[in-house]
């Protein structure tokens with residue numbers, strides 16, 4: 318099923334080899350193959366189209382030298398283009414403010430609560446901050462308990478109000494609590510919600526309005542398919558989030574959703590989450606992600622062979 | 624009745640004034656399938672079938688295309704056995720009827736179990752839950768809340784307990800109580816982690832020590848918004864536990880869950896349930912026709 322991109326391209330390249338230049342005609346099949354490989358990696362189909370059009374533009378007319386195979390040439394163009402798309406300015410987490418406030422939001426089951434725990438652990442251990450976790454999911458069964466278990470694992474306090482059914486008020490109260498306890502960063506874990514759930518989207522926007530977070534992180538499952546663009550756009554329209562967190566990258570997904578999201582909302586991917594344990598949080602490397610989407614392991618081999 | 628511009632409406636517009644299904648129509652069709660997460664291979668297969676028919680019959684209008692498409696896709700989807708869950712009666716001869724629920728992290732296993740328990744109970748069955756996710760923070764608490772919500776008993780041990788032992792206890796207790804249905808929750812696990820998949824095989828083997836023909840159903844839960852990786856999930860979970868049925872969750876969102884077409888195409892596993900919300904009532908018994916219809920309904924932010 319998951320025929321690698323390189324396998325697909327190899328045959329196409331054979332056809333171009335020996336021709337003097339890359340032309341509209343001799344590149345057509347290759348472009349189609351790249352597009353399909355991207356869709357197989359879960360890049361949104363429209364974005365895959367635009368991407369391959371750009372790649373084609375850049376490749377057209379280039380001379381195919383004998384020293385450099387057309388394969389290598391195309392690989393370079395594709396790789397450079399993808400890396401530049403995924404990258405952009407490295408952006409640090411905004412931990413300013415007293416306390417600094419970080420709001421965590423996303424779809425159901427994407428990994429928000431786990432990430433909140435990991436982030437608290439990271440800020441405590443590596444940045445020497447004193448975090449407060451806020452259990453602001455008033456819906457999911459045992460959501461508060463879950464965050465408390467994680468908090469106790471990493472030695473971070475968790476603020477919760479089990480009887481309160483007003484998530485906005487809980488967030489507000491949590492900030493007061495943080496001030497009185499000299500916590501310098503507050504991480505607010507919210508309930509999972511669908512982008513089309515109007516009441517729930519209003520709620521999270523209201524939480525944002527009430528506490529004015531310096532950082533709003535959109536947490537997304539790296540296995541997400543074509544719908545990633547819709548969801549990212551809807552959350553961004555509502556929250557104007559400041560960064561993206563990709564989760565479950567310890568799996569074998571190609572993670573094309575990362576490209577779709579970056580392309581659609583152009584917000585930096587700030588963290589990657591790759592495990593269930595509290596120390597499996599990493600900063601994002603655009604180059605590695607680009608390689609993963611393309612199945613670069615394979616492509617490198619191809620370049621060596623070419 | 625919601626107003627949505629169906630794919631076929633768009634298709635009709637696209638072919639207006641044309642006498643046959645042409646390249647452009649097929650391109651549109653490809654886009655629609657791919658955007659529903661059907662995947663390239665299965666999409667190409669469906670298009671080829673349509674092309675064949677178009678070549679043979681020469682003239683095909685859009686309503687014929689509609690039927691053809693519906694048929695082609697329904698042919699790919701696997702039929703569930705006749706007695707399957709239409710009224711949540713359990714097949715006779717298996718008492719208790721043991722359902723093992725598996726899947727990657729966060730897809731909706733525990734919630735689906737709550738919903739299943741609710742439906743079985745409503746159908747007059749006695750249900751017992753087993754909390755064999757002893758790993759994820761507060762997983763036992765979560766299932767306990769569901770058992771209270773629905774009003775069914777639960778077998779549990781502490782966090783960190785051996786999941787095989789919990790599964791064993793649950794089935795044994797189900798037999799002793801004369802329960803009709805036993806549903807066992809397991810921890811979410813990514814399919815590429817060999818040791819976790821082996822743990823699942825072990826749970827299944829341990830259950831057989833109590834009831835040799837159990838589990839009677841191994842339900843793989845898939846998140847409807849997952850893309851092509853779901854195919855790998857199906858492959859690995861099937862290898863570890865002989866998956867007999869699929870549930871697709873979160874189809875109340877804008878994702879279409881089309882990847883189950885690719886899965887049905889390769890592994891011949893029937894989809895039996897659809898999750899459409901977070902409440903216990905939000906479970907539907909899978910209906911091919913409705914599902915195929917919904918694949919082409921373009922709702923959501925893009926069309927609003």
Ligand SMILES: Nc1nc2c(ncn2[C@@H]2O[C@H](COP(=O)(O)OP(=O)(O)OP(=O)(O)O)[C@@H](O)[C@H]2O)c(=O)[nH]1
Pocket residue numbers: 423424425426427428429430431432454457460507508509510564565566567568590591592593728729759811813
């Ligand atoms: N393997 C793996 N599992 C993860 C990762 N992040 C989260 N999980 C698991 O995914 C499941 C869901 O994670 P949660 O943190 O509960 O997700 P959530 O977004 O808070 O879920 P809701 O609050 O229900 O919307 C749990 O089983 C987590 O252990 C990750 O990076 N890798």
Ligand SMILES: Nc1nc2c(ncn2[C@@H]2O[C@H](COP(=O)(O)OP(=O)(O)OP(=O)(O)O)[C@@H](O)[C@H]2O)c(=O)[nH]1
Pocket residue numbers: 425426457509511726727728729730731732733734735756759762809810811812872873874875876897898899900901905
């Ligand atoms: N909108 C919607 N949300 C759902 C559906 N099914 C489950 N959820 C939500 O998805 C999140 C994860 O559900 P769980 O049942 O905890 O998932 P799980 O597979 O048991 O997760 P782990 O045990 O951590 O692997 C929760 O917030 C559920 O409320 C559904 O059909 N629709």
Ligand SMILES: [Mg+2]
Pocket residue numbers: 429430431454457460506507508509
């Ligand atoms: Mg949560």
Ligand SMILES: [Mg+2]
Pocket residue numbers: 732733734756762808809810811
């Ligand atoms: Mg669970």
